[in-house]
Amino acid sequence: MQKVNLCDACSKEKGVQDPTGFALADLLLGIGAAEEIEKGSSTQRCPVCGFTQADFKKAGRLGCSTCYATFTEALTALLKAMHKGTAHVGKVPQRAHRAGELSDRMRNLNESLQKAVAEENYETAASLRDQIKQLESDLAP
Amino acid sequence: MKFSNVMSNAGEWLRGEGPHHQIVVSSRVRLARNLRNRAFPGWAKKAERTSILELIKPHLEKLPEMQDSFSELLQDLSALEKQVLVERHLISREHAAKSAGSAVIMNRRQTLSIMINEEDHLRMQSMRSGLQLKQAFKLLDKIDTALENELEFAYDQRLGYLTACPTNVGTGMRASAMLHLPGLVLSELINQVVQAVSKIGLAVRGLYGEGTEAMGNLFQISNQTTLGEKEDEIIARLTKVIETIIEKEHDARQVLIQKKSNTLWDQIGRAYGVLTYAHAMSSKEALNLLSIIKLGIDLNVFPEEKRLPIDELFIDTQPAHLQKTSQQKLNAEERDHLRAQIIRARLKVLPKPDISNLAKDSGDGSSPASSEQ
Numbered sequence: 001m002q003k004v005n006l007c008d009a010c011s012k013e014k015g016v017q018d019p020t021g022f023a024l025a026d027l028l029l030g031i032g033a034a035e036e037i038e039k040g041s042s043t044q045r046c047p048v049c050g051f052t053q054a055d056f057k058k059a060g061r062l063g064c065s066t067c068y069a070t071f072t073e074a075l076t077a078l079l080k081a082m083h084k085g086t087a088h089v090g091k092v093p094q095r096a097h098r099a100g101e102l103s104d105r106m107r108n109l110n111e112s113l114q115k116a117v118a119e120e121n122y123e124t125a126a127s128l129r130d131q132i133k134q135l136e137s138d139l140a141p
Numbered sequence: 142m143k144f145s146n147v148m149s150n151a152g153e154w155l156r157g158e159g160p161h162h163q164i165v166v167s168s169r170v171r172l173a174r175n176l177r178n179r180a181f182p183g184w185a186k187k188a189e190r191t192s193i194l195e196l197i198k199p200h201l202e203k204l205p206e207m208q209d210s211f212s213e214l215l216q217d218l219s220a221l222e223k224q225v226l227v228e229r230h231l232i233s234r235e236h237a238a239k240s241a242g243s244a245v246i247m248n249r250r251q252t253l254s255i256m257i258n259e260e261d262h263l264r265m266q267s268m269r270s271g272l273q274l275k276q277a278f279k280l281l282d283k284i285d286t287a288l289e290n291e292l293e294f295a296y297d298q299r300l301g302y303l304t305a306c307p308t309n310v311g312t313g314m315r316a317s318a319m320l321h322l323p324g325l326v327l328s329e330l331i332n333q334v335v336q337a338v339s340k341i342g343l344a345v346r347g348l349y350g351e352g353t354e355a356m357g358n359l360f361q362i363s364n365q366t367t368l369g370e371k372e373d374e375i376i377a378r379l380t381k382v383i384e385t386i387i388e389k390e391h392d393a394r395q396v397l398i399q400k401k402s403n404t405l406w407d408q409i410g411r412a413y414g415v416l417t418y419a420h421a422m423s424s425k426e427a428l429n430l431l432s433i434i435k436l437g438i439d440l441n442v443f444p445e446e447k448r449l450p451i452d453e454l455f456i457d458t459q460p461a462h463l464q465k466t467s468q469q470k471l472n473a474e475e476r477d478h479l480r481a482q483i484i485r486a487r488l489k490v491l492p493k494p495d496i497s498n499l500a501k502d503s504g505d506g507s508s509p510a511s512s513e514q
Contacts, residue, residue, distance in 0.1 A: 060306065061183050062184075063184040064180045064181055065176075075307060079300075082368075084342065086369060087300075088300055091301075095290075095293065
């Protein structure tokens with residue numbers, strides 16, 4: 001059991017109105033969880049696993065990794081209340097590291113290409129297009 | 142490797158040899174990992190769980206750290222065998238409730254155990270004796286890196302490793318240490334410590350983790366949050382807090398020796414008397430009394446070489462271990478008799494408490510206290 005002392009302003013921000021009326025989701029997931037879940041449309045389904053917000057409310061666990069993207073709105077506040085920060089700063093798997101670098105490079109190339117086209121620098125544009133094609137084939141699984 | 146081998150070898154982490162082993166019984170770190178775009182175990186249907194299990198298991202068995210391992214499907218273990226693994230902290234209570242579609246694999250030394258399809262597809266756990274969180278993490282990190290080349294883990298650039306429960310997202314890491322704190326409990330300072338630790342975002346729990354009672358003056362302390370902090374930062378912060386608690390425990394013991402020595406000797410004498418002569422004992426009473434004997438060894442009231450047989454009793458007197466050893470199912474009353482019998486037999490080698498030797502808390506090299514003698 002974690003005890004939290006909140007001032008008026010913070011308690012509103014965290015969605016506490018009635019201190020005696022905490023929902024189960026609040027107890028399990030931190031203050032404000034139940035309200036966040038209510039807010040989202042309960043008909044939304046995860047395209048990968050078919051999970052809904054109602055399922056989450058019941059189980060307190062998600063259906064699959066894609067649920068994080070599907071229910072991102074509801075989860076953001078929840079994660080903020082639950083953790084020290086809102087972004088991961090720890091270990092990055094090699095695969096994701098490489099994919100992250102590649103997607104950064106792709107974005108840079110696309111920006112350069114647009115610039116080259118706008119400046120009617122077609123020779124550069126052609127070379128950039130080749131590099132993008134090469135990178136696309138690298139990225140393909 | 143067979144279950145009987147698991148049973149006959151005590152886990153290496155139990156042989157108190159690590160740093161600060163008098164107070165830190167064990168250190169453990171676990172990592173949660175999931176496969177990308179596959180339903181988490183709690184939501185997956187049986188067929189999908191089985192296919193995930195079949196995908197993951199061969200990669201684990203191939204790991205160099207898992208040569209000569211114990212690898213078993215949960216459905217092939219009896220309820221009693223599962224409970225033995227829980228009592229050794231090799232699987233969680235939640236995992237013990239699983240059957241088809243889940244598995245456990247562990248190394249011979251019982252310092253590394255991996256649960257497949259617990260709450261997450263993979264729960265990898267590394268255990269060490271004493272305070273060695275950094276070393277425990279290092280091994281897991283290596284295994285995790287080896288596995289990520291073979292399996293595609295669910296990972297998000299912003300949120301990190303994605304887990305079934307949002308409380309584990311980010312690093313997916315939980316680092317914890319099991320502390321033996323009889324000094325703080327006897328001097329009634331433990332609640333202050335628990336409260337202070339909770340305030341800085343760490344959790345304090347009982348013997349078997351979440352929602353369990355503190356027995357035998359054993360407390361588990363672990364990180365509460367997993368997002369927004371690096372793995373080594375979490376471990377460094379936790380280690381520092383544990384070192385402070387170790388100091389407080391030593392201080393509390395010194396104060397007890399100096400100011401409440403009669404209470405202390407009374408506790409040790411009673412524990413010795415009851416354990417030596419009782420004919421029925423619950424596992425809770427056994428743990429609480431053994432904890433006092435363990436304190437007595439730390440304080441040189443009992444000889445140091447009796448430490449291991451006493452430490453082993455902490456595990457051997459647990460309900461499933463009793464039944465597995467006696468090879469029969471026992472009701473609570475029968476267990477209590479058998480437990481008392483085993484303890485009486487084991488304590489025959491333990492001489493009477495000798496408070497003349499006493500006196501210094503040998504753990505931290507702090508100045509010896511004056512004895513009552």
